[in-house]
Amino acid sequence: MTVTLSDVAREAGVSLATASRAINGSASRTVGTELRERVLATAVRLRYTPDANAQAMARGRTTSLGLLVHDIADPYFSTIAAGVAEAADAHGLQMTLASSQHDSGREVDLVHLLRRQRARAIIVAGGRSNDVEINDQLRLALADYRATGGSAALIGQPILGVNTIVVNNAQGATSLARAVHDRGYRRFAILGGPEQHFSARERREAFIFALGERGTEVADDAVVFSPFTHAGGEDGMRTLMSRGQLPEMIFAVADVMALGAMAVMREAGIRVPHDVAIAGFGDIPTLRDVTPALTTVRVPLHQLGLMATQLALAEPSEEPEIRAVVTEVVVRDTTPHLR
Amino acid sequence: MTVTLSDVAREAGVSLATASRAINGSASRTVGTELRERVLATAVRLRYTPDANAQAMARGRTTSLGLLVHDIADPYFSTIAAGVAEAADAHGLQMTLASSQHDSGREVDLVHLLRRQRARAIIVAGGRSNDVEINDQLRLALADYRATGGSAALIGQPILGVNTIVVNNAQGATSLARAVHDRGYRRFAILGGPEQHFSARERREAFIFALGERGTEVADDAVVFSPFTHAGGEDGMRTLMSRGQLPEMIFAVADVMALGAMAVMREAGIRVPHDVAIAGFGDIPTLRDVTPALTTVRVPLHQLGLMATQLALAEPSEEPEIRAVVTEVVVRDTTPHLR
DNA sequence: TTGTAGGCGTTATCAC
DNA sequence: GTGATAACGCCTACAA
Numbered sequence: 216m217t218v219t220l221s222d223v224a225r226e227a228g229v230s231l232a233t234a235s236r237a238i239n240g241s242a243s244r245t246v247g248t249e250l251r252e253r254v255l256a257t258a259v260r261l262r263y264t265p266d267a268n269a270q271a272m273a274r275g276r277t278t279s280l281g282l283l284v285h286d287i288a289d290p291y292f293s294t295i296a297a298g299v300a301e302a303a304d305a306h307g308l309q310m311t312l313a314s315s316q317h318d319s320g321r322e323v324d325l326v327h328l329l330r331r332q333r334a335r336a337i338i339v340a341g342g343r344s345n346d347v348e349i350n351d352q353l354r355l356a357l358a359d360y361r362a363t364g365g366s367a368a369l370i371g372q373p374i375l376g377v378n379t380i381v382v383n384n385a386q387g388a389t390s391l392a393r394a395v396h397d398r399g400y401r402r403f404a405i406l407g408g409p410e411q412h413f414s415a416r417e418r419r420e421a422f423i424f425a426l427g428e429r430g431t432e433v434a435d436d437a438v439v440f441s442p443f444t445h446a447g448g449e450d451g452m453r454t455l456m457s458r459g460q461l462p463e464m465i466f467a468v469a470d471v472m473a474l475g476a477m478a479v480m481r482e483a484g485i486r487v488p489h490d491v492a493i494a495g496f497g498d499i500p501t502l503r504d505v506t507p508a509l510t511t512v513r514v515p516l517h518q519l520g521l522m523a524t525q526l527a528l529a530e531p532s533e534e535p536e537i538r539a540v541v542t543e544v545v546v547r548d549t550t551p552h553l554r
Numbered sequence: 555m556t557v558t559l560s561d562v563a564r565e566a567g568v569s570l571a572t573a574s575r576a577i578n579g580s581a582s583r584t585v586g587t588e589l590r591e592r593v594l595a596t597a598v599r600l601r602y603t604p605d606a607n608a609q610a611m612a613r614g615r616t617t618s619l620g621l622l623v624h625d626i627a628d629p630y631f632s633t634i635a636a637g638v639a640e641a642a643d644a645h646g647l648q649m650t651l652a653s654s655q656h657d658s659g660r661e662v663d664l665v666h667l668l669r670r671q672r673a674r675a676i677i678v679a680g681g682r683s684n685d686v687e688i689n690d691q692l693r694l695a696l697a698d699y700r701a702t703g704g705s706a707a708l709i710g711q712p713i714l715g716v717n718t719i720v721v722n723n724a725q726g727a728t729s730l731a732r733a734v735h736d737r738g739y740r741r742f743a744i745l746g747g748p749e750q751h752f753s754a755r756e757r758r759e760a761f762i763f764a765l766g767e768r769g770t771e772v773a774d775d776a777v778v779f780s781p782f783t784h785a786g787g788e789d790g791m792r793t794l795m796s797r798g799q800l801p802e803m804i805f806a807v808a809d810v811m812a813l814g815a816m817a818v819m820r821e822a823g824i825r826v827p828h829d830v831a832i833a834g835f836g837d838i839p840t841l842r843d844v845t846p847a848l849t850t851v852r853v854p855l856h857q858l859g860l861m862a863t864q865l866a867l868a869e870p871s872e873e874p875e876i877r878a879v880v881t882e883v884v885v886r887d888t889t890p891h892l893r
Numbered sequence: 894t895t896g897t898a899g900g901c902g903t904t905a906t907c908a909c
Numbered sequence: 910g911t912g913a914t915a916a917c918g919c920c921t922a923c924a925a
Contacts, residue, residue, distance in 0.1 A: 217702045219902055230912040235904065243905090247910060262698050267670045268616065269902035271607040272917045279650070279671075288636040288839065290629070297627040300653050309667065311618070312651040314639050328648065331606040332618075359601050363556045445842075474843040481845065500627065503784075504813040506820065506845050558918055569896045574920060583921090586894060608918035611901045 218263045227257040234258075239265060271333065276364075280308040280524070281329035281337040283322060287314045289444070289471060290499040291516060295340050295370065298520020306528060308335060317442065319349045326356040330365065336527035340370040340519075342414030350374065361531070368527035370519055372413045378526040378536045380519060384414055384496075385421035387512035387542030388466075391494060392425035394544050395464055395510075399553030400492060403433050406451040406467040406476055410440040418468040418496055437462060441472075448475025456483065461491050463553060470495035470502060470511055477505075492550045508547035515540060557602045566596040573597075578604060610672065615703075619647040619863070620668035622661060624680040626653045628783070628810060629838040630855060634679050634709065637859020645867060647674060654680075656781065658688045665695040669704065675866035679709040679858075681753030689713065700870070707866035709858055711752045717865040717875045719858060723753055723835075724760035726851035726881030727805075730833060731764035733883050734803055734849075738892030739831060742772050745790040745806040745815055749779045757807040757835055757851075776801060780811075787814025795822065800830050802892060809834035809841060809850055816844075831889045847886035854879060 224234035229250055237246045237254035246254070257263075271277040280303045284292040296312060303310045311334060315322040322339065329337050337360060343350060354375045357367050361377065373379035405422065408415030423433045436458070441451040448467055452475065455465070467473035473495030477487055487493055487507060495502075498513035519540065526536060563573035568589055576585045576593035585593070596602075610616040619642045623631040635651060642649045650673060654661040661678065668676050676699060682689060693714045696706050700716065712718035744761065747754030762772045775797070780790035787806055791814065794804070806812035812834030816826055826832055826846060834841075837852035858879065865877060 217902090221902075231903085232905085232912055232914090233910085236911090239904085241904085244910075250911085262701075264666065264670050264698075264702075266611075266672060266902055268607045268610040268672055269917090270904075272605075272611060272919090273902075273904040275904095275917070277607065286636070287639060288629075288632050290627075290632075290840075293627050293629075293632040293635075296632075296651075297625070297653070300626060300651070309650055309652065309671065311648055312635075312639070313648065314636070327603065331603050332648065333605060333607055359603075362601075363603075478842055501629075501840050501843065503817055504840065505843050556918090560918080570919080571897075571921080572895060575895090578920085580921085584894075589895085605918055608901090609920080611903090612918075612920040614901070614920095 281334040294516040302524035345411040384417035388421035448472030452476035464492035633855040641863035684750040723756035727760035743801040787811030791815035803831035
């Protein structure tokens, strides 16, 4: 059914070895011009394609790059994925994309899966959660993977012993807090994401701390926890509304959450920013289509994908490499000067 | 470096065959409880993982599903991808995602690549273009792939001889034209996407034809062609504006194009829908965050992914199976009653 | 139930 | 420069 290299060799009247060298090259040996052309011609005639699996076995390495995301339909991750795809392509690698659907248990399974595939490198994108057991499992899975020659990179918190791109969440949230404080905001609510999610927590705490430095407190019950998704933003906003008192400004720890909140407010007739101001985090491409334009903290998502790929493909070293990525406040229309 | 099945077998004191059967199961043979447990235990102890490539070779089939999209960062495709990922997962398959960046030449290369990988199935998502040469190449690539046991499915036009999910673009555009005509619109402009892109053309022509049935003509110079992207929508809109005369309504053949156009208008101080109405096509999830809410034609994107996967995994048959997907007009705020 | 051995398609190490 | 041939890691008749 399938045409193999042996078929080509026989048909071209050369040995298997020669056919292999002619078609897929060889470091040391080279093939005479005449023979090579004959082989190449018959390969085309027979519509031969090398079997990547067989090559992987023989060569001991594959040409695929695994990417793990929380949710591929989330613009945050699809933008990162686009960056990874671009970089992978530049390295001649195929991207195998897996989505954990925000389930960190699945994430562990998927790392195992990628290890089975003998992926050349694995990139795990998305912040970690404060779950010691899961983190240990993931750390172990990655260690196993690396022990067998794979290399991995993380986008998130540097807690798993592998190369990591660290987004400076605290810095971004701090700058944001100061920017809105400068604009006169004093009464806040926070759509805080999952309570145990590190990125969410970093953003939350830095925001609150920076306000505290200015003498502004955020009450505990002004922070609501809900999933790191659009629906999570909706739910959080409803909770906030049910509590009755609207703040001057809402900080959502993820853009998609801010968008969810805005959708709920729109439906409820609450005007942004007239009735309440809001800001997000991430600067996903979607924002260019949102009105009023959402104030946020820019994370260079596409570049994150490029960097992570680079880091994942870097020479393995003893010490995991940590690379910090700076964030930048982008003040837009949802947080006008208050007074 | 890597632990192999032989290592496990030796360490457990059983034969290779027994180890294989214990770990990866077997249709006919079964392994004694005691031995199986011993094997499994040593496998865990040695941190053994089967090599998927070797299994692929030995079994003659892989467990990966290739998905080809025009652009993974486009919500249209990332939503489809989410559907495919979900369905693939349900079948125990891994998704290999490749993006052609709207370059149909690359698309052909990527099919070849996926064939090399011996992917179990290939899904090509996205409308075809009127390029006989490229289409022939793609048809040939898919035929080669299928000839060697692979199965493929397309989302787009049924012109390549493989199972295809056909989105009923004409029906959607027709319904949309009637709906807006009913609302009083008579003077139109069309952001028509790439001139040779079939889906764009189907939507364009059906829209114009349906209006014609109502006695309303769309002038040739009211149709502008530009890429099927956000930037394409921006460019097209600028072209339209430079021509001086704004229509009553703009039909963009893709949601992202409509969003691009709206962004340009917003910047230019043109109010939607007060100054001009607009509608898109696709109903991407992003729309829930856009104001004013965009009128569009709903394409069940996520479901498209599920269906395509199902179709790609279906028993191969002589005649390619064609499955039609209906679309549905969703009138929102960008096309209010005109008079 | 368990073991032996051949084969999957390719690369790489040898000789020639 | 070219050709045998042994891996690569696993599965699966076939034999015991």
